[in-house]
Amino acid sequence: AQKVTQAQTEISVVEKEDVTLDCVYETRDTTYYLFWYKQPPSGELVFLIRRNSFDEQNEISGRYSWNFQKSTSSFNFTITASQVVDSAVYFCALSEGWGQAGTALIFGKGTTLSVSS
Amino acid sequence: ETGVTQSPTHLIKTRGQQVTLRCSSQSGHNTVSWYQQALGQGPQFIFQYYREEENGRGNFPPRFSGLQFPNYSSELNVNALELDDSALYLCASSLAAASTDTQYFGPGTRLTVL
Numbered sequence: 001a002q003k004v005t006q007a008q009t010e011i012s013v014v015e016k017e018d019v020t021l022d023c024v025y026e027t028r029d030t031t032y033y034l035f036w037y038k039q040p041p042s043g044e045l046v047f048l049i050r051r052n053s054f055d056e057q058n059e060i061s062g063r064y065s066w067n068f069q070k071s072t073s074s075f076n077f078t079i080t081a082s083q084v085v086d087s088a089v090y091f092c093a094l095s096e097g098w099g100q101a102g103t104a105l106i107f108g109k110g111t112t113l114s115v116s117s
Numbered sequence: 118e119t120g121v122t123q124s125p126t127h128l129i130k131t132r133g134q135q136v137t138l139r140c141s142s143q144s145g146h147n148t149v150s151w152y153q154q155a156l157g158q159g160p161q162f163i164f165q166y167y168r169e170e171e172n173g174r175g176n177f178p179p180r181f182s183g184l185q186f187p188n189y190s191s192e193l194n195v196n197a198l199e200l201d202d203s204a205l206y207l208c209a210s211s212l213a214a215a216s217t218d219t220q221y222f223g224p225g226t227r228l229t230v231l
Binding site for chain 1: 150152157158159160161162165173175205207209214215217219220221222223224225227
């Protein structure tokens, strides 16, 4: 069965601290995609990154970085030098298959990040 | 390029009523997926429409139904509303229906059922 677990419900940090959001997934498929989305108070889910199961290279985009480890089924997200604007709910999601139609995103329950000044 | 839009923003209904939510997909996208997000939870997949056909469905009862139009916009209809239907309803569009296609979300419609 597909499942995404975000064990951290809430994290509070002070501006400029680094913070890592954990994501652990379960899937029986060998081909799958992992995603991170940000949901600010406005409600819209903002796409941050997509990785496929064959690419384990870490990725960095500005203050954001992602660590994908198939051996531990984890896809963790680190924000370096956090800012107040980073305050939001962050979701990790999984989709399976390769080019299959009708594939849904399976979301974790989200981690609420609060960054104070 | 216009992103995904949804209407209305907020809606209040009473139990037993019917509701229609609307979504316009991003330019060039032919697939629309609908999700229900209860308070404090992650989004749950309702169904997906690809080229005007239902292309996959989550664990939701038949009173949740949808449509996709030739311009790829979509509607979500919910009949016989229940209190538990109160949630944020999110629409996402993608280039196509494959798992390789990133889903881009609209701002959502917040439905309150009294």
